Amino acid sequence: MDLFVRGGTVITMDAEFRVIEDGGVAIEGDTIAAVGRRADLEPKAGNARRIEAGGTLVMPGMINGHAHAAMSLFRGVAEDHSLNDWLEKYIFPAEARNVTEDFVLWGTRLGVLEMLRGGITTYADMYYFEDIVARVTKEAGMRGVLGQTIVDFPAPDHRTPAAALAYAEKFIERWRGDPLITPGVAPHSMYTLSTENLKAAAALSRRMGAPILIHAAEAPFESELSHKKHGLSPVAYLDSIGLLGPDVIAAHTVWLDEEDIATLVRRGVGSIHNPSSNMKLASGVMRVVDLLAAGQAVGLATDSAASNNNQDLFQEMNIAAKLQKVTRMDPRALPARQAVEMATIGGARALHLDDQIGSLEVGKQADIILIGTAATHATPMYNVYSQLVYALNAHDVRSVVIAGKVVMEDRVMSTMDKPGILAKAHEYQRRISASLVEVRAI
Numbered sequence: 001m002d003l004f005v006r007g008g009t010v011i012t013m014d015a016e017f018r019v020i021e022d023g024g025v026a027i028e029g030d031t032i033a034a035v036g037r038r039a040d041l042e043p044k045a046g047n048a049r050r051i052e053a054g055g056t057l058v059m060p061g062m063i064n065g066h067a068h069a070a071m072s073l074f075r076g077v078a079e080d081h082s083l084n085d086w087l088e089k090y091i092f093p094a095e096a097r098n099v100t101e102d103f104v105l106w107g108t109r110l111g112v113l114e115m116l117r118g119g120i121t122t123y124a125d126m127y128y129f130e131d132i133v134a135r136v137t138k139e140a141g142m143r144g145v146l147g148q149t150i151v152d153f154p155a156p157d158h159r160t161p162a163a164a165l166a167y168a169e170k171f172i173e174r175w176r177g178d179p180l181i182t183p184g185v186a187p188h189s190m191y192t193l194s195t196e197n198l199k200a201a202a203a204l205s206r207r208m209g210a211p212i213l214i215h216a217a218e219a220p221f222e223s224e225l226s227h228k229k230h231g232l233s234p235v236a237y238l239d240s241i242g243l244l245g246p247d248v249i250a251a252h253t254v255w256l257d258e259e260d261i262a263t264l265v266r267r268g269v270g271s272i273h274n275p276s277s278n279m280k281l282a283s284g285v286m287r288v289v290d291l292l293a294a295g296q297a298v299g300l301a302t303d304s305a306a307s308n309n310n311q312d313l314f315q316e317m318n319i320a321a322k323l324q325k326v327t328r329m330d331p332r333a334l335p336a337r338q339a340v341e342m343a344t345i346g347g348a349r350a351l352h353l354d355d356q357i358g359s360l361e362v363g364k365q366a367d368i369i370l371i372g373t374a375a376t377h378a379t380p381m382y383n384v385y386s387q388l389v390y391a392l393n394a395h396d397v398r399s400v401v402i403a404g405k406v407v408m409e410d411r412v413m414s415t416m417d418k419p420g421i422l423a424k425a426h427e428y429q430r431r432i433s434a435s436l437v438e439v440r441a442i
Contacts, residue, residue: 007023011384013059014361058370065270069111070107070127074305075305077094097435117394118312124146124301127186129156148171150164172204214250239267246268248269249272261291277302281307285324378391
């Protein structure tokens, strides 16, 4: 045993949803070696380093199934718009004026820092210069499923889809087999790519054995465009061109009919729910209850800090549960335990990584977070799942372990320079503010 997390209430998120009072987790290298009662594991701990977990909830690291980490530097730049206007009139122009390798470097550092401090140990990302995203993620000791974005129009990193695909191939080759980084291809959406380029992205992914990350059925305009152009829903269209499969991670999947749901399940696609972003952009409400009932793998996500405006997965659990209840007018819809499942093992299933992460089980990766329960808003506690979803927040996370390495302990980061990152973010704020004046003047 190299590391022993001892004490606290261990929430395993295993098949039996075991909750172990005064529990412990034994770690050897990057792997969980044992989960059980502290008293049973203590005699085997030897000289292992101890992390005292008394007074905390000990659970699997949370999984953010869809993000654009570098866009943390665009937090709050364009508010109260529809998705189409937000993208076309504000975000795409702002990206054209600001996004460089250095922007992605510091924006990703800010996003990763926020996610780690909030108990997120794995995230899926879609952006530009994704090799830099991978480097930052690796340096921080975080786990990432990272897709190089492909679009038809000139992007900040490549002027053509062909150039972006060539970059994606090199990116995948460079990071393939890394213990923390899963490289992939991210064809942005059916409304930013031609059929030819969507097929090319999927072909590259499958030739390289890499995941496909894509926005799908997110907003009304996308559905209208797909029906007008192809005579099919977005999901049906993507399926018709052979893109959907068990290697696909589809963000949003809001606008679905029964046939679409059946298609997603049949193809083994993972769906990612982004409740705050969907609400803010008035994109719609995902049919989470129906998807889960059909057997679909559904994870939870923040989307970007430009459309959310934070990377707090506790908030997403809270909103996801309440949104289903009020939309369906049923207080029993999406109970707290299911919301926690979406943020852990359900998210792992949606990312096709549930054999490695998402629960505290022997043989899985040692991705563990400790959440304090001593605050006034956390007292008293009758049900751990209810407390996680309806009472606790990202600031209650005390310590974070990823692949057996401690990246934050008692709120102190060991892998990232918080003051330096915040200082650089303020510097970028001044640059971006000046560029936005130019955008709005056009």
